[in-house]
Amino acid sequence: MRAPLVDGFGRVHTDLRVSLTDRCNLRCTYCMPAEGLDWLPKPELLTDDELVRLAEVFFSMGVRTVRLTGGEPLLRPGLPGLVARLSALGLSLSLTTNGLGLARSAQALRDAGLRRVNVSLDTLRPERFLALTRRDRLADVLSGLTAAKAVGLEPVKVNTVLLRGTNDDEAVELLTWALGEGYALRFIEQMPLDPQHGWDRSTMVSADEILERLRRHVRLTPVEQRGSAPAEEFLVDGGPATVGVVGSVTRPFCASCDRLRLTADGQVRNCLFARKESDLRTPLRRGAGDEELAERLRAAVTAKKAGHGIGSPEFVQPDRPMSAIGG
């Protein structure tokens, strides 16, 4: 074991988000243009062997939880095999997915050691789903959610981004549905990470606004002990059901951030909004030993800033969009 990954502000990093691919089978308007993006060429992606090797180094430095994401992680060929290998290292694994194909793969993923799943869903109305994602696949997402629950990937979480004038009138409907189905719903503030650079703080649906909308219909009681979790949780009508709000922009949680990110092409990012990445793939492919990889990783963590600074005039959106970094 190596020394833990502590940054200059005393934050200990134990959580890793791994992007398995930058590709996707939906085209959510706030995330990707209709024609998609310039996908990474396959030779640039980390192979399963490379990913497992890097995961071992992260583990040796105290990382214990890994969330697999993308792009759409279920598009990664052989995903259950990779999950099994990562899980065998002692990592606790979760997945963020749009849910397409989950009905087919949930059991195999669970058997391979996946513990939890977050499914992204912004609307329950088929025509809105089509407009928002540019694909007519709402039924597939819903059956993916049902399968996740059936195989015991619990709690099944649902992530929702509210967009003004598009689905912001659906907050209560989504909550009522999630409570009825036994899913844990979390609303996420839209962040400046879209390739179109269309994000506008003045029109973003803020955490305050989301809570205000919900409070018109249900009683919300804050749950203490947020820890390093990004979501602020609230008991709904006294509990035990809860709803979460992730106020990444208006209620940043940078001070307790314990996360690192690894892109599909092997770049470490110490923050979702970082403008710099640390390349692990090049040294890995030229045969670097674990010690050198660990040193590079440590340097990346040391360089982490206090916060994302979205509110400051100097803030510049990162070059890579959310789907390429790993959301």
Ligand code: SAM
């Ligand atoms: N394709 C998978 C999915 O949709 O769950 C995983 C990747 S996606 C980038 C992860 C999450 O990021 C989704 O819940 C999506 O809604 C969210 N997301 C994408 N762009 C965002 C943005 N600009 N602000 C906030 N959340 C965003």
Ligand code: SF4
């Ligand atoms: Fe794909 Fe997820 Fe982005 Fe939607 S949010 S386009 S599902 S990566």
